Amino acid sequence: MAELTMKNVEKKASTIDLRRKSRWGESIIQALLFFSGFFSIFVTIGIVYELGKEALLFFQMPDVNLLDLVTSTKWQPHTGEFGIWPLFTATMMTSTIAMAIAIPLGLGVAIYLSEYADRRVRNILKPILEVLAGIPTIVYGYFALTFMTPILREIFGRDVVQIYNTGSTGLVMGILILPLITSMTEDALSAVPRSLREAAYAVGGTKLEVAVQVVVPAALSGIAAAIIIGISRAIGETMIVAVAAGAGPNFTFNPFVGAETITGHIVRISGGDLSYDSIDYNSIFVLGLFLFLITLTLNVISQAIVRRYREVYE
């Protein structure tokens, strides 16, 4: 009986076609999945196309010329003055102050978490930093306006510090970027293998020397990437600036007076009902394109650094 069934099975098996079949359902699903994957390309094309198209319209306007854009220090679209400098310097001011806070503090916290803190402390601190990173930026804007600015005004005097200023904006932006730099740096530091540290201890290094002269250099590519991403984030940061940095372009390097950044300007201009094909409408696309190119370059550099200079350990 058993032999008989075996024979039947063999007989049946020999008739099964093992060649690849075309399955319509599978192909359709695969096409849909491919479309989803490709969708992100459409988004990028959309960004580049829309920004580029409107920016081109802007440059074709009679009272706009490219030379003005880089030489003039006034940005007043309605009176025909298009110098990008005041917006650019304000952006640089807030970002520089932010990075002056975020880089040293961020690296300090990351080294502490990765090299010094014991596991119990780390398990408490890391979620706290994640909370800090998850708070919406508008909340930081509120914080800058109602906490940081009054403090600055107390310290430096009310006639020196204006209600809206780039200083408090930058300081709070630093706090915003701190967790970003910390978590990326901490990841890079913990990826350095234990054997390197052991070797450094074995030749008599102190804890600090091991951390700063062995672990940090080994993780340098990751740290550099973190800093560049931080800069890119600071430049693109909008809501803190919109709330606390002031309205109106201002060509100044004084951190205690108001000035408008690129992002702040876009938000203020588009906050009202914007009519299409007006000079304001087109100008936000130019600024957007400028912003997009800066941040994209920074992101690409950061990825390239990681790819090229990463020390790979087993």
Add this chain to the structure above:
Amino acid sequence: MREIAVVEGFANNLDARNRRGVMWHMLFQASTVVGIIALIALMLNIIDGAFGYVAYEASVDPDSLAVNGIPVQDQSKEQLVALLQSKLSSGAYNKLNNEKPFVNRSQAEVYQLVVDRMIRPKIVGVWNLWPSLTQADEIRATVAKDHPKAELDFVSWLTTNFIVRPQTSEPLTAGVRTAILGSLWTILFTILLAFPIGLGAAIYLEEYASDNRLNRIIQTNINNLAGVPSIIYGILGLAIFVRTLEALTSGEVFGLVDPTTANGRTVLSAGFTLGLLVLPIIIINAQEAIRAVPRSLRNASFGVGATKWQTVWSHVLPNAMPGILTGTILAVSRAIGETAPLVVVGASTAISFDPNSPFSKFTTLPIQIYQWTSRPQDEFRSLAAASIIVLLIILLSLNASAILLRNRFSRRF
């Protein structure tokens, strides 16, 4: 020990090196403390703004409304309705009646109307929590001197009424219901756009894509999109959803144009804009979750003759789902807190009615916070603080549910 140092000169500067070690250790620790202090200051500052003394003057003295010695708040509903009818213009009265007939309103609701429309308290002074606690006597003295008729109350700006009341221009009666509903509507369309496409893209890249040039470009592109500032997505949304696809996003195509809607600046546009914004985050998180499913599971499935899609659908996805959902929840909480792109897309500055279709005008909680923060009066700052607390509670519970999900369903292979 030092005497028998093997290497000559080894111990020479040991003390200095150790001192330096201790000093830097303290510096590293101090920077951590600074970070924590910043977080605490942020939280305390918000709480400080959300509670405190408010002094307000009534435009009409409530005592003058008392009938036969019964104070106005204890009068019956019919008395109050009669009062409204006699004091309001008939147009205003009919409008209220049309919104919701007086017959169906409760005594408390009608009393609220009397307060809003007739007594009309006007704020003359606002104090934060800290001065309210430490200088209560001085505040009382100032108010008694400057505004003798004013009433001074210690209020919490965050109340249940604050959450269920619609937006108004009167700080004492303003609420965030409109904004919360706006946020929910917006997020619905964000998820509808970003989740299916994001999941599909992640499956494609992890399971189907071969390592060729096109697929590498797609992957790099997704990583780059994740780093684009959110305001750029706002500009994109303005150009594509609000302007180019206006017929679709304003509901014209479906013949459903909301009479109040201004040209495509709708819930739908806002939701889709945020959808594009969180798409790369969802893809990257889902990819990680799918990658964590071990190869052996797939091979076992292929081994019994399953097709690729059968394997993905019945083995990979169920095992990756907790991770995918966690990542999606985190992306959604990012979208809920996002402000800048929505300002650019064109959130409405003042709407008092709830959004009720994809083609309604919208405002969201962060937009509301932005608008209240931007106003110079202290009372609006307090409203902003109260709505920040609401927003943070929503985000915190979302994040907590993501963590719970991860811990509850995470499997190790």
